[in-house]
Amino acid sequence: MRHIDERGLMQRWIAWTWLCAVFLLAGCAAPQSRTGADLASWNDGPSRAAIVDFVKAVTQPGSPDFVPADERIAVFDNDGTLWSEQPMYFEVLFAMDEVRAQAPSHPEWKTTQPFKAVLEKDNAALAKSGHQGLMTLIAATHTDMTVDQFAQRVNRWTQTARHPTTGMAYTSMTYLPMRELLDYLRANGFKTYIVSGGETEFMRPWTQAAYGIPPEQVVGTSFVAELQTVDGELQIMRLPKIDLVDDGPGKPVGIQRQIGRRPILAFGNSDGDLQMLEWTTAGPGKRFAGLVHHTDARREWAYDRQSSVGRLDKALDAARAQGWTVVDMEKEWKQIYQSEKP
Amino acid sequence: MRHIDERGLMQRWIAWTWLCAVFLLAGCAAPQSRTGADLASWNDGPSRAAIVDFVKAVTQPGSPDFVPADERIAVFDNDGTLWSEQPMYFEVLFAMDEVRAQAPSHPEWKTTQPFKAVLEKDNAALAKSGHQGLMTLIAATHTDMTVDQFAQRVNRWTQTARHPTTGMAYTSMTYLPMRELLDYLRANGFKTYIVSGGETEFMRPWTQAAYGIPPEQVVGTSFVAELQTVDGELQIMRLPKIDLVDDGPGKPVGIQRQIGRRPILAFGNSDGDLQMLEWTTAGPGKRFAGLVHHTDARREWAYDRQSSVGRLDKALDAARAQGWTVVDMEKEWKQIYQSEKP
Numbered sequence: 071m072r073h074i075d076e077r078g079l080m081q082r083w084i085a086w087t088w089l090c091a092v093f094l095l096a097g098c099a100a101p102q103s104r105t106g107a108d109l110a111s112w113n114d115g116p117s118r119a120a121i122v123d124f125v126k127a128v129t130q131p132g133s134p135d136f137v138p139a140d141e142r143i144a145v146f147d148n149d150g151t152l153w154s155e156q157p158m159y160f161e162v163l164f165a166m167d168e169v170r171a172q173a174p175s176h177p178e179w180k181t182t183q184p185f186k187a188v189l190e191k192d193n194a195a196l197a198k199s200g201h202q203g204l205m206t207l208i209a210a211t212h213t214d215m216t217v218d219q220f221a222q223r224v225n226r227w228t229q230t231a232r233h234p235t236t237g238m239a240y241t242s243m244t245y246l247p248m249r250e251l252l253d254y255l256r257a258n259g260f261k262t263y264i265v266s267g268g269e270t271e272f273m274r275p276w277t278q279a280a281y282g283i284p285p286e287q288v289v290g291t292s293f294v295a296e297l298q299t300v301d302g303e304l305q306i307m308r309l310p311k312i313d314l315v316d317d318g319p320g321k322p323v324g325i326q327r328q329i330g331r332r333p334i335l336a337f338g339n340s341d342g343d344l345q346m347l348e349w350t351t352a353g354p355g356k357r358f359a360g361l362v363h364h365t366d367a368r369r370e371w372a373y374d375r376q377s378s379v380g381r382l383d384k385a386l387d388a389a390r391a392q393g394w395t396v397v398d399m400e401k402e403w404k405q406i407y408q409s410e411k412p
Numbered sequence: 413m414r415h416i417d418e419r420g421l422m423q424r425w426i427a428w429t430w431l432c433a434v435f436l437l438a439g440c441a442a443p444q445s446r447t448g449a450d451l452a453s454w455n456d457g458p459s460r461a462a463i464v465d466f467v468k469a470v471t472q473p474g475s476p477d478f479v480p481a482d483e484r485i486a487v488f489d490n491d492g493t494l495w496s497e498q499p500m501y502f503e504v505l506f507a508m509d510e511v512r513a514q515a516p517s518h519p520e521w522k523t524t525q526p527f528k529a530v531l532e533k534d535n536a537a538l539a540k541s542g543h544q545g546l547m548t549l550i551a552a553t554h555t556d557m558t559v560d561q562f563a564q565r566v567n568r569w570t571q572t573a574r575h576p577t578t579g580m581a582y583t584s585m586t587y588l589p590m591r592e593l594l595d596y597l598r599a600n601g602f603k604t605y606i607v608s609g610g611e612t613e614f615m616r617p618w619t620q621a622a623y624g625i626p627p628e629q630v631v632g633t634s635f636v637a638e639l640q641t642v643d644g645e646l647q648i649m650r651l652p653k654i655d656l657v658d659d660g661p662g663k664p665v666g667i668q669r670q671i672g673r674r675p676i677l678a679f680g681n682s683d684g685d686l687q688m689l690e691w692t693t694a695g696p697g698k699r700f701a702g703l704v705h706h707t708d709a710r711r712e713w714a715y716d717r718q719s720s721v722g723r724l725d726k727a728l729d730a731a732r733a734q735g736w737t738v739v740d741m742e743k744e745w746k747q748i749y750q751s752e753k754p
Contacts, residue, residue, distance in 0.1 A: 285672030319639040322639045330628050
């Protein structure tokens with residue numbers, strides 16, 4: 071055995087344990103700092119308190135309401151809950167932008183409704199085309215192409231399109247307080263999902279960057295798809311046939327299909343989220359249901375019971391009857407979009 | 413300021429850093445030891461080497477084939493890949509056991525095919541009922557009940573039923589080397605999924621315990637479901653209508669629907685997995701495709717091109733043509749089931 075200098079060994083050992091301690095602290099620092107202080111854009115109001123109380127109750131070991139980390143499933147509606155939805159769902163604005171972009175390849179659209187109405191900006195004719203017209207627009211701009219082709223169109227749109235009244239990129243119109251809430255939940259061991267009436271593949275290209283939510287945690291309305299060989303390559307082709315309408319009573323079905331267990335926290339903003347909130351709170355143990363209430367006409371939009379987009383009527387009654395958390399955007403959010411001066 | 417004994421402080425500091433180091437080592441020990449040595453039931457053969465080489469290539473920072481952790485999606489067929497599938501798919505054996513268990517409530521089954529054949533153990537009549545008969549059996553035992561009711565039946569069956577020839581519980585007939593492979597991949601940052609022709613809700617009640625795979629990472633064949641109020645409670649009702657056949661060309665569709673990105677590793681054992689393996693390997697960058705080849709008539713079953721269950725024919729040709737990994741169970745697995753003496 072070689073001679074080893076005892077003092078040098080001791081010094082190296084101290085250095086090594088010190089290095090280990092530093093790494094340990096670095097590893098633990100992030101979770102330890104997530105105690106609610108990170109909900110920086112939330113005023114100290116009833117909603118923030120309810121959220122923090124709930125998260126403490128289900129995460130503190132020894133709490134009577136403790137929930138193991140792998141069962142901490144949190145689901146969020148998207149339109150009006152994580153980003154804005156006025157003057158109409160952004161996905162409909164995408165479809166109309168796409169009709170304009172693709173029009174040169176579709177001369178027949180000049181004389182066919184509802185495409186004609188979009189190209190001529192004839193809102194009366196567009197409204198007259200109704201739900202069927204909307205579905206025609208969505209199918210024409212979302213299907214008969216591969217998943218990859220559609221993702222490219224969505225990416226081009228999120229990078230270039232601007233909102234008609236704010237002039238902002240659509241993915242800048244996400245709510246900062248809700249993004250903080252997603253971060254806060256994940257830091258507390260929750261798995262965060264989107265459960266939206268929007269189409270799944272319309273959201274997947276940008277939800278990781280916008281919300282930290284990966285493709286496999288996006289549940290939405292979907293089209294039937296099929297494996298095909300296109301130009302010698304395997305492709306998933308999107309067919310113009312609805313697979314699941316992930317809205318209203320379809321949301322618990324979408325949750326069961328893709329997640330396979332009941333969430334313990336759900337957030338929505340409209341009657342389309344009612345069944346998701348009911349489904350979540352009907353499970354055993356402590357549960358959290360939240361509604362974003364659009365009360366801020368100055369910084370965003372103010373609407374609820376009478377709105378044609380994002381109507382909040384029955385779900386607001388249910389929230390009040392059952393003590394769900396209703397977030398008053400105007401009073402409870404210091405800041406709505408990242409770009410605002412706080 | 414109080415007087416502090418310098419030597420005592422030093423000792424406490426050393427004790428503290430030592431404690432930190434111990435915690436650090438405890439936290440890091442599991443991942444650090446996962447370098448392939450954990451594939452303890454795999455002989456040092458070509459398959460083990462190919463797996464370890466692939467995992468090293470995609471996980472080592474600086475490797476030209478490095479893949480970020482969140483894109484390390486690994487998909488596994490279930491029947492014949494993670495557990496046995498002879499003399500027929502275990503889910504079919506479950507359906508037959510269920511017909512016998514539920515027969516007292518269905519007197520009409522005594523005179524109606526294919527139920528009559530099951531109750532009389534008339535295999536010739538059962539075979540004669542063909543694919544349609546099988547679908548009738550599956551629908552009658554899987555649907556027209558809530559997701560919770562079905563899960564209870566599956567749980568009772570996995571706890572009490574025994575395989576007709578081995579006498580083992582079905583969930584004991586999982587392959588130890590594949591369970592080690594799942595652990596090894598997860599320890600290396602992979603997210604592991606089941607992508608099976610089996611029905612999703614038939615698998616979800618037991619995949620966490622059997623494989624460490626949670627409900628949200630189970631992709632399978634599915635029935636249409638619907639939210640209903642049953643006895644005053646919201647329930648997800650399973651309807652007797654197929655939603656997705658997650659087999660053959662349906663597997664890449666199921667992967668896109670539930671995961672939304674292309675796997676970098678796929679494992680199967682039959683022609684039903686061919687498109688999943690092709691879809692996986694057709695993506696850019698380094699990919700891994702593996703097939704479990706049932707070559708061990710003594711410890712399990714030996715079958716491939718002529719088998720009516722789990723036929724491995726076209727996929728075996730594709731594997732040989734494209735250099736996919738074909739696992740020779742007899743030669744490459746030291747042990748098949750946990751219960752065997754190694």
